[in-house]
Amino acid sequence: MSTTTETGAPPLTGRRGSNLGDTIFAALAKLSGIFVLAVLGAIIAALALGGSKAFIAFGPKFLSSNDWDPVQETFGALVPIFGTIVTAILALAMAVPLAFGIAFYLTELAPAWMRRPVSTAIELLAAVPSIIYGMWGFFVIVPIMSQYVQPFVIDTIGELPLIGPFFQGPPFGTGILTAALVLAVMVIPFIAATMRDVFDTVPAVYKESAYGLGCTTWEVMRSIVIPYTRASVVGGIMLGLGRALGETMAVTFVIGNTNRIATSLFGPGNTIASIVALEFPEAETGSLKLSSLLALGLILFAIAFIVLAISRTLLKPGMKA
Amino acid sequence: MRLAATALALGLGVFAFAAQAQQITGAGATFPAPVYTKWGEAAKAAAGLELNYQAIGSGGGQNQILNRTVDFGASDAPMDPAKLESGKLLQLPTVMGAVVPIVNLPGIASNQLKLTGPLLTEIYAGKIVKWNDPKLVELNPGFALPNLAIAPVYRADGSGTTFVFASYLSAVSPEWKEKVGAATSVKWPAGTGSKGNDGVSATVANLKGAIGYVENAFASQNKLTTAQLRNRDGKFVSPTEAAFVAAASNGDWANAKNFAVNLIDQAGAASWPIVSATFILLPKDPKDPARSANVRKFFEWAYKSGDAIAKGLDYIALPAAVKEAALKTWSAEIK
Numbered sequence: 001m002s003t004t005t006e007t008g009a010p011p012l013t014g015r016r017g018s019n020l021g022d023t024i025f026a027a028l029a030k031l032s033g034i035f036v037l038a039v040l041g042a043i044i045a046a047l048a049l050g051g052s053k054a055f056i057a058f059g060p061k062f063l064s065s066n067d068w069d070p071v072q073e074t075f076g077a078l079v080p081i082f083g084t085i086v087t088a089i090l091a092l093a094m095a096v097p098l099a100f101g102i103a104f105y106l107t108e109l110a111p112a113w114m115r116r117p118v119s120t121a122i123e124l125l126a127a128v129p130s131i132i133y134g135m136w137g138f139f140v141i142v143p144i145m146s147q148y149v150q151p152f153v154i155d156t157i158g159e160l161p162l163i164g165p166f167f168q169g170p171p172f173g174t175g176i177l178t179a180a181l182v183l184a185v186m187v188i189p190f191i192a193a194t195m196r197d198v199f200d201t202v203p204a205v206y207k208e209s210a211y212g213l214g215c216t217t218w219e220v221m222r223s224i225v226i227p228y229t230r231a232s233v234v235g236g237i238m239l240g241l242g243r244a245l246g247e248t249m250a251v252t253f254v255i256g257n258t259n260r261i262a263t264s265l266f267g268p269g270n271t272i273a274s275i276v277a278l279e280f281p282e283a284e285t286g287s288l289k290l291s292s293l294l295a296l297g298l299i300l301f302a303i304a305f306i307v308l309a310i311s312r313t314l315l316k317p318g319m320k321a
Numbered sequence: 322m323r324l325a326a327t328a329l330a331l332g333l334g335v336f337a338f339a340a341q342a343q344q345i346t347g348a349g350a351t352f353p354a355p356v357y358t359k360w361g362e363a364a365k366a367a368a369g370l371e372l373n374y375q376a377i378g379s380g381g382g383q384n385q386i387l388n389r390t391v392d393f394g395a396s397d398a399p400m401d402p403a404k405l406e407s408g409k410l411l412q413l414p415t416v417m418g419a420v421v422p423i424v425n426l427p428g429i430a431s432n433q434l435k436l437t438g439p440l441l442t443e444i445y446a447g448k449i450v451k452w453n454d455p456k457l458v459e460l461n462p463g464f465a466l467p468n469l470a471i472a473p474v475y476r477a478d479g480s481g482t483t484f485v486f487a488s489y490l491s492a493v494s495p496e497w498k499e500k501v502g503a504a505t506s507v508k509w510p511a512g513t514g515s516k517g518n519d520g521v522s523a524t525v526a527n528l529k530g531a532i533g534y535v536e537n538a539f540a541s542q543n544k545l546t547t548a549q550l551r552n553r554d555g556k557f558v559s560p561t562e563a564a565f566v567a568a569a570s571n572g573d574w575a576n577a578k579n580f581a582v583n584l585i586d587q588a589g590a591a592s593w594p595i596v597s598a599t600f601i602l603l604p605k606d607p608k609d610p611a612r613s614a615n616v617r618k619f620f621e622w623a624y625k626s627g628d629a630i631a632k633g634l635d636y637i638a639l640p641a642a643v644k645e646a647a648l649k650t651w652s653a654e655i656k
Contacts, residue, residue, distance in 0.1 A: 068508060070505070071508065072502070257477030258513055259508065278516060282380035
């Protein structure tokens with residue numbers, strides 16, 4: 001197809017003007033491509049430039065210090081970095097099994113009449129604005145956590161040796177675990193929808209062959225569907241992780257906004273996105289605080305980039321069967 | 322197509338109409354935003370001035386006026402004198418407000434619980450962690466304080482309210498002053514943060530055993546459970562308008578540089594200890610004298626006729642002498 005149009009064969013109709021159109025279109029397309037790179041470069045440059053003052057003032061200690069003291073003007077990024085990564089990982093730990101279950105059920109087990117409504121519900125969940133999740137988390141989940149879940153867990157699991165310390169402290173309701181819970185609900189639709197779509201792409205003949213050999217549904221899932229779709233499944237999880245890392249409003253509502261590292265899962269914390277949103281309005285031009293917040297932005301950028309890089313390398317060996 | 326043209330024409334018409342009222346722009350502190358907005362509505366009819374005020378926070382207000390992107394900035398914390406000087410800014414007070422502690426304790430109604438500054442400091446420092454702590458029980462002999470964890474709640478966003486509250490804690494506790502200090506956000510030794518006055522009050526309402534601090538206007542309009550505080554004279558006072566006015570009138574306005582008067586922990590048997598003024602920042606070298614004159618006209622009107630509106634919203638009006646001094650300084654500094 002492409003060879004016939006590009007081998008300089010005379011055009012069927014003598015439209016000379018179309019060459020100009022092609023040139024303009026090609027230039028525009030090229031510009032669009034360059035535009036993306038330019039915007040990305042400009043954002044990184046702006047964050048790095050704005051954050052340079054903080055990096056110079058605190059050096060590598062900026063990454064390792066957990067001291068965030070606006071009065072003394074000493075800033076360290078460890079608490080928000082810790083909070084960002086821990087909440088995102090906890091959220092994924094809760095969301096991935098559930099999302100897998102949803103996708104598995106929808107593609108393999110659910111009766112045909114149920115698939116459409118459940119699929120639509122998942123897509124609707126994905127479209128809910130994050131502020132709604134924040135309010136729901138704050139007014140529904142937090143009271144449940146503080147009145148029922150946390151007191152119970154603190155009195156039972158909190159007393160155990162070894163794992164006990166992770167479940168101690170006053171039952172604020174807000175905290176790392178509540179934030180992770182809300183994040184999990186937010187990312188489930190993304191991961192589940194991706195998994196469902198890719199599970200559906202497995203050619204029926206593969207699955208039927210496996211069934212023909214006497215495989216159970218689970219064996220087909222494990223040995224045929226998952227290996228075939230592995231790359232896309234990881235991609236879907238990374239999509240969820242990306243959203244969890246950068247989520248701002250919903251987390252701000254429920255994480256407790258405390259610049260200390262909590263040893264307990266019930267303890268309050270902070271994330272990069274949340275601290276930037278909260279502190280930005282009161283950060284004065286040219287202040288060390290503003291610079292530290294921009295530096296935090298750059299760090300979040302770097303974390304997102306690392307996540308992307310890891311997912312790419314995970315996907316490389318043997319992309320598909 | 323015709324619809325779009327009509328919409329455009331309508332839009333232009335509205336725009337032209339709006340341009341007829343003289344517009345002034347301001348940005349900054351969220352604490353006085355309700356009263357500025359009401360003043361703006363009233364002044365539109367009374368003085369033909371339209372105020373466009375954006376409550377972006379005190380720090381944001383300082384930035385905007387330093388960059389001269391608005392006609393006036395607004396800040397709860399008085400600006401650093403050196404910065405006022407270098408930014409060629411004039412700082413004037415507009416209204417005053419109070420910060421009050423709110424609690425969520427089963428069986429305790431508004432203004433029943435008695436607290437002192439040092440106790441409040443110890444609670445926010447994480448040193449007193451239970452409501453049945455002997456120090457609290459001793460102060461409140463009439464109540465059976467429960468064996469309940471105290472959950473201190475603070476403003477997670479940078480806020481003038483935090484500045485005022487932390488200033489009070491610093492005033493009553495040298496240890497707090499040294500270790501934490503006062504600013505629009507501080508390094509809280511204990512507790513949990515929530516966004517905005519509404520976030521703090523919702524967290525306190527949600528959580529048994531919680532204590533928080535909010536603007537008085539917010540507490541009284543939402544019927545929150547407030548507590549009494551012991552003032553400098555050793556008397557316990559409830560957060561009432563009379564107590565706020567008593568504190569405000571004891572302020573040493575005459576000797577306050579840039580009107581940055583300290584109303585925290587004032588003497589007087591009836592004084593509420595956490596009162597503070599809020600300020601506007603004006604350029605001494607206005608780019609557009611006409612706009613600058615309009616800003617003056619607006620605040621002159623507000624000083625003269627805005628007290629009733631301020632009181633209706635639970636703010637405290639400035640003493641007449643202070644208003645007079647402010648306008649005099651304005652005339653002297655901005656030509």
